Amino acid sequence: MWSKKGTEKVLSVYWFLILIIVAGGIFGMVYVFYGSPYDFRDVEARTLTNQIADCIAEGGKLKIDMTNFDILRDCRLNFEDSTYKEIQYYVKIEFLNLTGNNLNEFSAGNNNFWSSCEIGNDNYGRLARCSERSFYVSDNVLVKILSAVRKTEKNVK
Numbered sequence: 001m002w003s004k005k006g007t008e009k010v011l012s013v014y015w016f017l018i019l020i021i022v023a024g025g026i027f028g029m030v031y032v033f034y035g036s037p038y039d040f041r042d043v044e045a046r047t048l049t050n051q052i053a054d055c056i057a058e059g060g061k062l063k064i065d066m067t068n069f070d071i072l073r074d075c076r077l078n079f080e081d082s083t084y085k086e087i088q089y090y091v092k093i094e095f096l097n098l099t100g101n102n103l104n105e106f107s108a109g110n111n112n113f114w115s116s117c118e119i120g121n122d123n124y125g126r127l128a129r130c131s132e133r134s135f136y137v138s139d140n141v142l143v144k145i146l147s148a149v150r151k152t153e154k155n156v157k
Contacts, residue, residue, distance in 0.1 A: 092105070113150060
């Protein structure tokens with residue numbers, strides 16, 4: 001009769017190896033999930049900018065009346081949030097002609113974030129994250145949209 005004790009010892013080494021691999025995988029997943037903070041303010045600012053651009057123009061033509069335009073009403077935006085005491089967004093839209101002269105300008109939200117946008121998007125310690133987009137529409141009008149999102153309590157951990 002053959003003794004099976006040697007094979008049991010070899011199998012136990014493989015079981016420990018499998019246990020170490022599974023434990024390492026669980027540790028790795030927990031580290032990735034909880035390890036570093038995620039800042040979604042850039043994505044939210046770009047999304048807000050694109051939504052406003054879609055509200056203003058379609059197919060290279062203005063869809064709005066530049067004399068009687070309200071960003072929040074006409075683009076169906078709501079900047080109110082019950083979590084915060086103050087508004088956490090800022091939007092500025094400029095309409096410029098080819099020479100750079102300002103035809104009209106509209107803004108909504110908390111304009112205290114404007115100075116944070118002038119710093120640039122590479123500094124993670126600042127007040128707000130910003131997104132800027134420019135495009136031409138019919139009648140040679142340049143539209144510049146600037147969006148800022150603060151929301152540090154919710155988006156930055």
